[in-house]
Amino acid sequence: xxxxxxxxxxxxxxAELGMRGLTHRAVDRKAGLPEGSTSAYFRTRRxxxxxxxxxxxxxxxxxxxxxxxxxxxxLAKTLDSWLVERNRTLARYAAMLEAxxxxxxxxxLVHSPRKRAAEMARALGHEDPERAGAHISAFLEGxxxxxxxxxxxxxxxxxxxxxxxxxxKKAIEKALRP
Amino acid sequence: xxxxxxxxxxxxxxAELGMRGLTHRAVDRKAGLPEGSTSAYFRTRRxxxxxxxxxxxxxxxxxxxxxxxxxxxxLAKTLDSWLVERNRTLARYAAMLEAxxxxxxxxxLVHSPRKRAAEMARALGHEDPERAGAHISAFLEGxxxxxxxxxxxxxxxxxxxxxxxxxxKKAIEKALRP
DNA sequence: TAGATTCTTCTACAGGTGTAGAGGAGGCTG
DNA sequence: CAGCCTCCTCTACACCTGTAGAAGAATCTA
Numbered sequence: 001x002x003x004x005x006x007x008x009x010x011x012x013x014x015a016e017l018g019m020r021g022l023t024h025r026a027v028d029r030k031a032g033l034p035e036g037s038t039s040a041y042f043r044t045r046r047x048x049x050x051x052x053x054x055x056x057x058x059x060x061x062x063x064x065x066x067x068x069x070x071x072x073x074x075l076a077k078t079l080d081s082w083l084v085e086r087n088r089t090l091a092r093y094a095a096m097l098e099a100x101x102x103x104x105x106x107x108x109l110v111h112s113p114r115k116r117a118a119e120m121a122r123a124l125g126h127e128d129p130e131r132a133g134a135h136i137s138a139f140l141e142g143x144x145x146x147x148x149x150x151x152x153x154x155x156x157x158x159x160x161x162x163x164x165x166x167x168x169k170k171a172i173e174k175a176l177r178p
Numbered sequence: 179x180x181x182x183x184x185x186x187x188x189x190x191x192x193a194e195l196g197m198r199g200l201t202h203r204a205v206d207r208k209a210g211l212p213e214g215s216t217s218a219y220f221r222t223r224r225x226x227x228x229x230x231x232x233x234x235x236x237x238x239x240x241x242x243x244x245x246x247x248x249x250x251x252x253l254a255k256t257l258d259s260w261l262v263e264r265n266r267t268l269a270r271y272a273a274m275l276e277a278x279x280x281x282x283x284x285x286x287l288v289h290s291p292r293k294r295a296a297e298m299a300r301a302l303g304h305e306d307p308e309r310a311g312a313h314i315s316a317f318l319e320g321x322x323x324x325x326x327x328x329x330x331x332x333x334x335x336x337x338x339x340x341x342x343x344x345x346x347k348k349a350i351e352k353a354l355r356p
Numbered sequence: 357t358a359g360a361t362t363c364t365t366c367t368a369c370a371g372g373t374g375t376a377g378a379g380g381a382g383g384c385t386g
Numbered sequence: 387c388a389g390c391c392t393c394c395t396c397t398a399c400a401c402c403t404g405t406a407g408a409a410g411a412a413t414c415t416a
Contacts, residue, residue: 002393018276020198023373034395045374094275096327098196100268110329134330135321135349141328142320143313149274150319151288152312171313175353180363201403212365223404 005031006038007055010048014094015087024048050105053095057108059088071120072176076169079144083159089148111141125178132178139175143168183209184216185233188226192272193265202226228283231273235286237266249298250354254347257322261337267326289319303356310356317353321346 009031013021027038027048042048063081067074082089092109099105117133126132146152147159157164187209191199205216205226220226241259245252260267270287277283295311304310324330325337335342 017279019196024375025373036395036397039375040394043375090275090278093271097268097272097275100327100331101195106332114329114333131345131348134324134334135352137329138320138324138349139317139353140320141324142316142318145323146312146316146319149278151292151315154284155292156312167309170309171316174313174355175317177352177355202405203403214365214367217405218364221405 002033002037003041003051004055006033006041007051010038010052011056011091012087014052015090019094019098022048022052046102049095049098049102052091053105053108056088056092056095059085060092071124072169072172075140075172076165079140079168079172080159080165082144083147083164086148086159089144093145093149111137120176124176127178136175140172143171180211180215181219181229182233184211184219185229188216188230189234189269190265192230193268197272197276200226200230224280227273227276227280230269231283231286234266234270234273237263238270249302250347250350253318253350254343257318257346257350258337258343260322261325261342264326264337267322271323271327289315298354302354305356314353318350321349 006027009027010022013026013030017026022045024038024042024045025035028035031037038048042051060082063078063085065074065077065081095105096109099109114130114133114137117137118129119133121132121136122129147156157167184205187205188200191204191208195204200223202216202220202223203213206213209215216226220229238260241256241263243252243255243259273283274287277287292308292311292315295315296307297311299310299314300307325334335345
């Protein structure tokens, strides 16, 4: 479908050049489509961003590996796969910053809805599951951010390797402790 | 000094509109300076971004409260103050994403250099201080990000309140446990 | 004070950008 | 076959952007 072709190109562009690089014509070029195509499918820039964000959500949702038997392991695998999909995750961060001024984007982007995190915290025996769930969410978000754009981007293990998954797992195990 | 006036306006602009809003003329308007001023002080856009980043580093460094007697408390106060300075911290995130494509920016932006974090982890009795230090850094970064742009931005306590500091402190205490 | 130097303002211009609409290509329905 | 509709491509235009240089104002030095 042409629309997906366009939003996929948009995601790559944002990852490579930042939101500033996201222009109708640049997307046309990136996708190898004739000039004007993007503008026809997404008349306004805001519509283009919304399309990009919807696509991000679809792609990322498809890559969540939860395992009730081994929560830390499942989360580690999930997070590592997001690190591997570097461009997509970078685009997501750019979109989250954008959502600071366009709140309607936020609902689509925010990970691990509060409820699910709190349930997990309760299952693990945390005292104040609501609060602990929020802290766990924050920690997971931080792990990715740190490894992808923060200090860990230069020093951490290479995403996609067993070492990377194990490092994440160790960190997550600590974070999940009640 | 006029240069600081300009970089401060740039920081606010980036916080409010994202990197896309950072243009020479927009900075002029924001700072109340005649058109062309920003362009005179920072001839290229890249120079303007570097100026902005330098200024960010100066401002943020001035707001670190470390207390060897009460590490969690000091960190909580520091993080909360960064949440209060919302614009500055948002601008920092935008700049960090930018640093993904301009690596020379990264050295200025990355918090809690590896060494200091590892020392802290060692002092707290962590087994593998190098790794634990990285995880702690990631966690702290995540706490801010979560509260400022992630899921916690709509549900968390208001920055600058005692409740906010206590919430952060609770989270940090858990994170510092060996 | 006179001259040199730096700081400030203005203006120019070649390109890029968001958005809209006109019209063509191609296929489907009857 | 004709008519219709959807999808696609092209072009237009008003505006914004990065960057550079010219000229004036202010400040310093001797």
